[in-house]
Amino acid sequence: MADGFFYVAIPADEAMRQVYFPSQVTELNDLSFIRALRAELGKEALATDGLRQKLLEELVDSSRVGPNQRATANALQKDMLQEEDRLRDALQKVDNDQLELLASMRTFKVIALRNPTQDSAKKGVFLYHEDTQEGPVNQRATNLCLAAGFPPQDIRGTCFLSQTEDFFERDCLKPIWRRCDFTLQDCNENAQWFKDARRARDESGLKQKEDAEWFSGLKDGGAPMAEGDSDLYAWKQTSDEVEVVFHPGPFTGIRATKKDIVVKFSRRSLFVRLRGRVLCQDVVLAGEAERGEIAQMSSMSNSMSNIF
Known part of the structure; x- marks a missing residue:
């Protein structure tokens, strides 16, 4: 169990639960963890067949100039075609695991409740939830965000909390991150990391800025209240x-x-x-x-x- 870690699953309408992941995860092999989150949501791993073309179509609107129009394309269209070719070449160099990770992460929204530093006492805490408007509102997750100094979030369905820490691999000059234990006890809104995260956002002025943006975007009577x-x-x-x-x-x-x-x-x-x-x-x-x-x-x- 030394190489594994705990993370917390927070369903919208069931008890929170602590989940054990049985192997070490770093930024170099994070796909295994993201696959586990997708499995928790009842989603299979993404097949890489066709992913490159799909991502390319999302990045550039290739329909503006069809294959039969290339000979008559004007200068701007030619520039667009050249950029499309560069993107296609770049995507071809991405291996299948990286491609699957990129596509999988596009289905999640990630909220950095606390950013990590090289100081081991200040680990990064991240909340993952599906990028969807469907399903029940996850009020407990919203309350956790409020406790960390964030404005109300539209979080639906099951979400996940995971913690990371920076470390140095042997003979490496720059740190990388790995996932480490985040437990049910850490979900207590009176935990010290919540206070630290809120204080940091207060002192930086980020909380006041985001609160003002949130309020300005509300319609009359549209402010959701925690319950x-x-x-x-x-x-x-x-x-x-x-x-x-x-x-x-x-x-x-x-x-x-x-x-x-x-x-x-x-x-x-x-x-x-x-x-x-x-x-x-x-x-x-x-x-x-x-x-x-x-x-x-x-x-x-x-x-x-x-x-x-």
């Missing part, structure tokens, strides 16, 4: 309110007083505990609460014993 459901509770929110509804089953027959209930609000999250049992700790708000709102919400928590 979720678990075995204990369901929650949703608007720009003004957060509503948490606890499912009654686990609390049947429980009598609680105010002293038994702890409710804590921070600028970005909500925490609820009943006696020794934590009921709610991973709710990430869609926006930051103002200090006055936090004080108001805290005062309202005194009446929560009435729900039991």
Whole structure:
């Protein structure tokens, strides 16, 4: 198991699971990992037959000048034909594995939640999801992106989280990367790497820029708000309110007083505990609460014993 690593699969409507990949993966043989992700999605490995021609057709619109028109093509068209020939020659030099990897990665969107550095304490964390508008929205993946300082993402179906680290191969002067363990414990939104990623985006100004671009692209009333459901509770929110509804089953027959209930609000999250049992700790708000709102919400928590 020394050469393998863990990654995490996050379905849209099932429990997250930790997956073990049994061999080492570096940037030189990443196709094996991408094939595993495609298999998780129920997709077969891509056949390379015809891939070169398909990629060529996507890169250049060869239909502008047909084979029988080459003799009468004007100067601009001749330049386009020459560029097409150069692209064709370049694609012929790409081996089948590289071609399959290139085509496979075009079916995924990749979000770099944290970029890697040569400092081993700062590994790269990447989220892979299908480039599709079909299937259920993956709210948990959206919440993870929010925790890392990203604006809401349109993530649908199953997604995957993997981590990389830089290393030096023997006699090499430049580092390459390899995949390393990313576990369910790392998916906790209170994990240090989430805080580091968010702080880095804040300090660089990237978060403010992308948030502004996201808001400017929204239609009136079109801002999606994070929401979720678990075995204990369901929650949703608007720009003004957060509503948490606890499912009654686990609390049947429980009598609680105010002293038994702890409710804590921070600028970005909500925490609820009943006696020794934590009921709610991973709710990430869609926006930051103002200090006055936090004080108001805290005062309202005194009446929560009435729900039991």
